[in-house]
Amino acid sequence: MMRAADLPEVIPVFPLPGALLLPRTRLPLHIFEPRYLAMLDDVLKTSHRLIGMVQPDPNPKAQAPDGGPPLHVIGCAGRLTQFSETSDGRYMVTLAGISRFRVAEEVTGFTPYRRARVTWTGFDRDLGDCDKDPAFDRPKFLSLLKRYMSARALDTDWDTMKEAEDELLINSLSMLLSFDPEDKQALLEAPSLSTRRETLVTLIEYALRGGGDTGVMQ
Numbered sequence: 007m008m009r010a011a012d013l014p015e016v017i018p019v020f021p022l023p024g025a026l027l028l029p030r031t032r033l034p035l036h037i038f039e040p041r042y043l044a045m046l047d048d049v050l051k052t053s054h055r056l057i058g059m060v061q062p063d064p065n066p067k068a069q070a071p072d073g074g075p076p077l078h079v080i081g082c083a084g085r086l087t088q089f090s091e092t093s094d095g096r097y098m099v100t101l102a103g104i105s106r107f108r109v110a111e112e113v114t115g116f117t118p119y120r121r122a123r124v125t126w127t128g129f130d131r132d133l134g135d136c137d138k139d140p141a142f143d144r145p146k147f148l149s150l151l152k153r154y155m156s157a158r159a160l161d162t163d164w165d166t167m168k169e170a171e172d173e174l175l176i177n178s179l180s181m182l183l184s185f186d187p188e189d190k191q192a193l194l195e196a197p198s199l200s201t202r203r204e205t206l207v208t209l210i211e212y213a214l215r216g217g218g219d220t221g222v223m224q
Contacts, residue, residue: 019058026190027059027082028177029103029132037097041118055086082106105132137199139172
């Protein structure tokens with residue numbers, strides 16, 4: 007568990023459309039681009055080992071300093087907890103979600119990857135215990151999810167779904183189900199677990215009506 011005092015002011019950022027990381031979740035990544043291999047090498051030298059996952063912004067108000075895609079203001083930082091290197095120099099890594107952040111500004115410099123000065127204010131809950139959803143109607147939610155999965159000829163471990171903690175269930179589905187990047191951003195920015203669950207239900211219902219992405223799993 008990290009403390010607010012341990013969170014750095016500047017972190018490397020990894021813009022990856024559709025990839026969602028949330029606090030207290032784990033995100034596996036396959037890293038092969040030279041600039042991100044350099045990022046991992048540098049991150050491993052730090053005490054915090056944090057990487058900011060952030061969505062590119064399709065409706066930017068300004069161009070990014072390096073000419074790359076502009077970023078959404080809110081992302082989530084993950085701590086590098088597992089990594090392995092393949093024989094051809096690629097990395098298989100796992101990030102453990104620590105806290106969301108707000109991008110204050112991008113930092114220009116000599117690194118091939120992007121960095122940002124960030125603020126952690128407003129996301130104190132991310133560093134605490136698991137969030138709760140007192141209004142969560144699990145049977146009703148699982149009934150909706152079964153319709154969604156059945157419509158796409160998919161199956162899952164329903165016993166695990168029934169037993170999983172509220173936060174683990176809602177956040178895992180938010181990360182795994184295939185929604186548009188902007189929908190993923192809405193799930194990230196949800197101020198509470200209850201709000202995220204309500205957003206997730208809306209997206210599933212919309213998909214069942216024939217809207218949104220035709221795929222299901224990332």
